[in-house]
Amino acid sequence: MSFMSSPTNFFTSKLNDALGWARKFSIFQYPFVTACCGMEYMAANCAHYDQDRFGAGFPRFSPRQSDVLFVVGTISHKMAPILKTVHDQMCEPKWVVAFGVCTCTGGFYDNYSTVMGIDTIIPVDIYIPGCPPRPENVIDGLLKLQDKIQKGEQSRTLYDPRTKIGRPAELQAGYTIEGHIKHIESVS
Amino acid sequence: MTPLQRIQERFTAEIIETHAFRGDETAIIRPAALRSVAQFLKETPELDFNFLMDLTAVDYLFYAGGRVQKEFRFETVYHFFSLKFNHRIRIKVPVDEKDPEVDTLSDLWPSANWYEREVWDMYGIKFKGHPNLKRILMYEEFQGHALRKDYPVNKRQPLIGPQN
Amino acid sequence: MTQTRSMLLNVGPSHPAMHGVIRLIMELDGEKIKAVDVEIGYLHRAFEKMCETVMYTQCFPYTDRLNYVSPLINNVGFALTVEKLLGIDIPERAKYIRVIMSEISRVTDHLTCVGASAMELGAMSVFLYMIKAREFLWELVEEITGARLTISYVRIGGVKADLTKDFADKAFQKIADVRKVLIEADELLTRNRIFFDRMKDIGKISAEDAIAYGITGPFLRSTGVAYDVRKSNPYLVYDKLDFEVPVGSKGDNLDRYFVRMAEMEQSLRIIEQCFQQIPDGAVAADLTGCVIPAAQMVDSAKMGNTEELIEDEVTLDPTLQGSTRKYHDAINANKKDVVLPAKENTYGNIEGLMNHFKLVMYGHGIHPPAGEVYLPVEGANGELGFYIVSDGRDQPWRVRVHPPCFPIMAALPKCLIGDMMADLVPTFGSVNMIAGELDR
Numbered sequence: 001m002s003f004m005s006s007p008t009n010f011f012t013s014k015l016n017d018a019l020g021w022a023r024k025f026s027i028f029q030y031p032f033v034t035a036c037c038g039m040e041y042m043a044a045n046c047a048h049y050d051q052d053r054f055g056a057g058f059p060r061f062s063p064r065q066s067d068v069l070f071v072v073g074t075i076s077h078k079m080a081p082i083l084k085t086v087h088d089q090m091c092e093p094k095w096v097v098a099f100g101v102c103t104c105t106g107g108f109y110d111n112y113s114t115v116m117g118i119d120t121i122i123p124v125d126i127y128i129p130g131c132p133p134r135p136e137n138v139i140d141g142l143l144k145l146q147d148k149i150q151k152g153e154q155s156r157t158l159y160d161p162r163t164k165i166g167r168p169a170e171l172q173a174g175y176t177i178e179g180h181i182k183h184i185e186s187v188s
Numbered sequence: 189m190t191p192l193q194r195i196q197e198r199f200t201a202e203i204i205e206t207h208a209f210r211g212d213e214t215a216i217i218r219p220a221a222l223r224s225v226a227q228f229l230k231e232t233p234e235l236d237f238n239f240l241m242d243l244t245a246v247d248y249l250f251y252a253g254g255r256v257q258k259e260f261r262f263e264t265v266y267h268f269f270s271l272k273f274n275h276r277i278r279i280k281v282p283v284d285e286k287d288p289e290v291d292t293l294s295d296l297w298p299s300a301n302w303y304e305r306e307v308w309d310m311y312g313i314k315f316k317g318h319p320n321l322k323r324i325l326m327y328e329e330f331q332g333h334a335l336r337k338d339y340p341v342n343k344r345q346p347l348i349g350p351q352n
Numbered sequence: 353m354t355q356t357r358s359m360l361l362n363v364g365p366s367h368p369a370m371h372g373v374i375r376l377i378m379e380l381d382g383e384k385i386k387a388v389d390v391e392i393g394y395l396h397r398a399f400e401k402m403c404e405t406v407m408y409t410q411c412f413p414y415t416d417r418l419n420y421v422s423p424l425i426n427n428v429g430f431a432l433t434v435e436k437l438l439g440i441d442i443p444e445r446a447k448y449i450r451v452i453m454s455e456i457s458r459v460t461d462h463l464t465c466v467g468a469s470a471m472e473l474g475a476m477s478v479f480l481y482m483i484k485a486r487e488f489l490w491e492l493v494e495e496i497t498g499a500r501l502t503i504s505y506v507r508i509g510g511v512k513a514d515l516t517k518d519f520a521d522k523a524f525q526k527i528a529d530v531r532k533v534l535i536e537a538d539e540l541l542t543r544n545r546i547f548f549d550r551m552k553d554i555g556k557i558s559a560e561d562a563i564a565y566g567i568t569g570p571f572l573r574s575t576g577v578a579y580d581v582r583k584s585n586p587y588l589v590y591d592k593l594d595f596e597v598p599v600g601s602k603g604d605n606l607d608r609y610f611v612r613m614a615e616m617e618q619s620l621r622i623i624e625q626c627f628q629q630i631p632d633g634a635v636a637a638d639l640t641g642c643v644i645p646a647a648q649m650v651d652s653a654k655m656g657n658t659e660e661l662i663e664d665e666v667t668l669d670p671t672l673q674g675s676t677r678k679y680h681d682a683i684n685a686n687k688k689d690v691v692l693p694a695k696e697n698t699y700g701n702i703e704g705l706m707n708h709f710k711l712v713m714y715g716h717g718i719h720p721p722a723g724e725v726y727l728p729v730e731g732a733n734g735e736l737g738f739y740i741v742s743d744g745r746d747q748p749w750r751v752r753v754h755p756p757c758f759p760i761m762a763a764l765p766k767c768l769i770g771d772m773m774a775d776l777v778p779t780f781g782s783v784n785m786i787a788g789e790l791d792r
Binding site for chain 3: 032033034035036038039040042043046047048059061073074076078079082083086108109111112113114131132134
């Protein structure tokens with residue numbers, strides 16, 4: 001019957017909404033923790049800034065059992081193939097969060113051994129900048145991730161450093177405090 | 189007698205230079221004498237240097253913009269510490285650029301094992317007699333030696349991902 | 353006939369112990385460990401190479417990220433080494449402030465280590481309690497430095513900003529809270545049958561082996577050797593403070609746990625003594641002028657109206673508070689070629705402005721004499737030594753960090769061989785490997 005199978009009809013869109021709702025409130029994270037950002041990840045997970053109240057409190061340390069890959073901390077070129085392997089082992093649907101500026105763009109480690117942004121290797125959904133990001137930033141990123149999961153969107157593109165295509169505009173253009181305050185005022 | 193004076197008295201021919209800049213006693217010795225000096229430091233009861241605290245190397249290419257000409261390009265630097273007498277000494281060994289090779293100290297102090305691997309990885313200085321001289325901080329496919337002054341800081345050799 | 357072969361197991365770089373990235377290739381005979389090969393380098397961020405490309409003051413953010421659970425100790429070590437190279441001395445108050453911040457960092461490091469290793473043995477509550485205590489201390493650090501983790505607070509010749517007015521009261525309050533948490537953790541862990549059985553006689557190393565491998569810090573002290581850099585080579589004001597160095601006897605995991613718990617208590621004692629001994633800070637206000645905002649001072653100085661400004665006091669942005677002229681001389685050495693001038697002088701007169709520029713612009717900056725120094729400080733894991741070679745320019749020629757956990761990881765096979773696979777977890781937890789320091 002046509003009304004059961006077309007993608008824009010009432011039942012399947014409600015089903016997608018319900019699936020999105022269920023997925024966003026039970027996030028199983030794989031915390032790929034390497035460096036200093038791990039300390040803020042631990043702080044965001046624990047009592048003061050609890051992540052568990054958003055449903056994201058239980059890390060699953062196996063890529064087969066998790067759906068969000070939190071890449072926390074600098075990725076060096078020695079570690080990059082392992083990151084790609086872990087990402088490939090995860091089952092669909094999967095999302096990637098780049099936690100900390102070293103994973104977003106490389107941070108201030110512009111040298112022979114650091115990957116300048118993991119989006120050159122795996123597609124990234126949420127960028128949480130900061131060195132390390134405050135736990136409030138982390139929770140903001142988590143809420144944005146939940147919005148993305150609700151809509152069922154996933155990022156599939158990698159960043160190409162030669163053409164500079166593939167990163168969000170705010171990350172490319174640079175960050176100013178005035179621009180951020182204007183954005184907050186326009187939203188609230 | 190301080191450790192530096194004892195070494196000066198015993199190994200007068202092999203010492204190239206000594207100084208005590210800011211209180212750190214330092215002796216620069218010839219490469220051939222490294223093992224005998226090290227054994228002397230370890231086994232003499234009045235010195236008793238039982239800790240090899242640090243082992244590293246320095247590259248003097250274009251030192252001070254080329255105004256100061258050093259005879260050898262590299263120097264391996266050894267920091268020794270004695271727990272009993274609480275004194276320290278630094279030994280430096282100049283290493284030639286064309287054939288950088290130094291004797292190993294890993295049979296006298298097991299801590300030297302990993303430090304020498306790191307010096308090989310970062311500077312390309314080989315250690316004669318080391319049991320397992322392979323890269324420790326970089327991956328095996330990496331070409332070149334990263335901390336040398338002629339290795340550019342940005343030159344990447346990625347295993348996967350875009351080559352820049 | 354059955355044939356026995358040992359199994360090769362890879363405890364890979366990304367593993368749940370949340371300690372960082374390291375790879376252990378283990379040869380197992382059933383559950384017993386026969387051989388271990390340790391592979392490091394997965395977090396090599398080229399600290400030493402980056403320091404050669406920037407000026408001395410710009411190295412501080414890189415040093416923060418070495419041992420990122422106790423960043424102030426790295427900062428203090430680097431600053432002390434450069435000050436030794438320059439041959440300058442800093443005021444008493446700055447020394448006490450550095451000691452207070454170092455000891456707070458040491459407590460946060462031990463809290464993280466004991467908490468994480470307890471969590472891996474299943475004691476999740478202890479982890480949550482210790483992270484709660486760590487948050488109390490991070491609030492203190494944030495009050496003074498502005499950031500929780502990567503603070504870049506220490507400068508060559510002093511510290512960035514002075515302590516706030518009611519810092520001592522807040523600190524005593526938080527120290528009391530941290531002590532309560534330590535008592536709770538002690539009650540939960542020390543006589544706990546499971547914890548005790550899993551940690552006792554596991555991961556043993558003898559004192560001779562530890563010395564031969566060049567190990568220092570709580571690892572060495574748990575084997576019975578009382579070596580602490582703060583006692584044998586006192587730096588800053590440690591010779592005026594009264595504290596004990598806890599020493600174990602057997603060199604197993606349980607002794608390391610006890611040593612760390614005792615060290616936390618001693619560090620809290622040191623902080624309390626510092627607050628009693630610290631000399632006064634703000635200079636008595638002999639400034640007869642008024643208090644004006646920074647932008648106004650800059651505007652009037654640009655127009656040339658500088659006569660009145662010499663007596664005025666400026667209100668600064670929150671990130672720069674604590675560095676006005678009132679506090680400047682108490683926390684910074686009196687050396688114009690090393691220390692940035694007070695903000696009133698930078699904004700208000702041309703000499704201060706030029707002084708500021710000469711220290712900040714590329715090609716200028718701090719010029720230590722050509723030479724080399726090595727200075728050890730007591731890091732949370734052991735002797736953290738900085739070896740700096742200078743050639744007289746504004747950028748260091750070579751910065752070498754002696755990482756305290758490097759020799760411990762080299763000796764890890766010795767601790768593990770003979771134990772079972774499950775004993776890897778508590779042993780590795782008690783080693784307190786920090787990858788930022790190990791791989792630099």
